[in-house]
Amino acid sequence: MLGRITYMELRTGWKGLLIFGILILVISAGIVQIFPFYRDSLTEQLEGANKVNLALPNEQGGNITLFWEPLENATSYMVMEDTRVSMVTAKIAYAGAETSITFEKDFEEKRYYAVMAVINETSDPVLIGIATTEKGEDPFKELLKNPAYSGFTGGRSVSMLEVKGFMTFEFFGFWWVVAGLFIAYLSVSVIASDFENKRMDVMLSAPISRRRYLLEKFGAMSIIALLTTLIAIAGLAGGLASINALNEISAEAIFLSLMSGLPFLMVITAVGMLTAVLFQKVRTGMGVTFAFVFTEFFLYTFGGFSKSLEWMKTISIFKYWDYSSVIIDDLFKSGDFVILTVLAIVLVVICIWIFEKKDIPT
């Protein structure tokens, strides 16, 4: 009877699926609840940006004046200087009790100045704000252009003050880890555990071809991936509705952004099944599949670090699941959807081809 293996897979695994389903629902609905608090604290921080001002000279070689609002109960101030907004290579430019400093502009490049207040000797300094020598630039916005972050947005600059930006980082930034690794684990174990628990002999002594066996398992995984996606959609939509944020992002965009990840999950499924067929062990298969997912992620992230590394992105499956395109640009990339779907199908075909040739171990 067609679909029996699919049905049995869902039936025997329903408890685990239910727990995972609840977890997804809680995460997706819960994470957006944090947004209002996050927005308020970020707004406070951004206001701090105006607390530090920088007056540039009119002609070459003039003096720069940096001044800031004094902080109550501050004993002294510290100014850090760096050519990067991240301040990772900052040097101390000033330390003292003044609330303004003047110095000669004897450089051409863009520099950043972070001002910190020292409250007392024992506690860490408090950041008052950051200013830049580049006119009209907001250092806080620039922080978001850091390649490590832009990996999540496909290079778009989004504001974390909007729910769209928040979702991109805080939800989608780890959704692939939760869903991707869960699907990877399941897709390996639905097949490899049949090998490990010695069920393969009895399964394949029934009038079932190996192709049908694999396709039914893939069918079960497709249903699980779809359910996972639908639960996340419901959770996100519900969560956003509860904080009255559905006017900022449409339900359709939520639906499409997660749905565009379905073929992404199917590719992971196909890779998981392939490793299960190749190695016939849950642990080995899972290790290899997890390594695949992380490698793809790093390829995509590193590809964004420099133009010359861009090629890395094109061979990463993460490039073809552009959720931010749907969320930020309102554009569903059907081409990418097709590419990932075709890739999943090709991998399943390869998987069947290998499985039909392999000896079933005792």
Add this chain to the structure above:
Amino acid sequence: MVQEKVIVIENLTKMYGNHVGVKDLDLSVNKGEIMGFLGPNGAGKTTTIRTCLALIAKTAGEITIFGLDSHKDAVAIRKKIGYLPGDFGLIPSVKVKSYLKYLLSLRECNSTKKMVSLAERLELDLDRKTHELSKGNKLKVGIVQALMADQELIIMDEPSGLDPLVQQEFYRILREEKKHGKTVFISSHNLAEVESVCDRVAIIRKGQLVVVEDIRVLREKTGKVLEVEFSDPVNIAELKLEGVSEIHQDNGRFILTVHENLDGVIGAVSNHRILNMTLKSYSLEQLFLKYYAEAENQKRGGK
């Protein structure tokens, strides 16, 4: 009368890299018989069986089952086969009944009647959870699933480990299956275990077939081994009776190979006070020695 053959294996070779699984094996199983497939562990029994079911690919040779190619027509063949693997795995945490029903549905069979009656006869509780089962009960599940869909050919790989009473019931079931025209191919590493149920046995060793013999002929050829221990000293000459081919003395214990006249021998033995007495079949190793010696003699005689 030409026997209709259900399984025909010709020149089967299966290599695992450099290791020989089975080499140039020729074997056929007739319709309606119970064929025993004997050999020590690692002799190639499981390899042969699993090649028949296309679970592993063959290196060379041909296997036809019901006149169909074992690999090309594997799915069609499996519709007619009930199989108990040597290592039978269960889905954990489901009821035995659910698992069996699942396997029934994979075999495109809807009737649970036979499943229920088999479980009853083998004293298997269908409402138990699979992970709670003992080794013997797991084997019962395996036996039930191999027989429940009423298939024409039943292949069983070493169904041993049942309680003696259940084992007897199991053999009764196999004989009934035979009566209904089913063919049974059953492997074992213990001759005594299957000789009461088999019509013929094939003996395999180190991947090669040693002999295929009718069970009655085998019994006549090998005889029985009678071990007897007396309380008083007995002269060995007294035991040189009709039908006894060999006698070994081991302290007070006598080991007799008896081919015929078993009642006469026992009668003679019982003239003395007996401390202990056992009647056994030949062990496989003894059988091999016998058949090898025979083959060697024939070779020498031929030269």
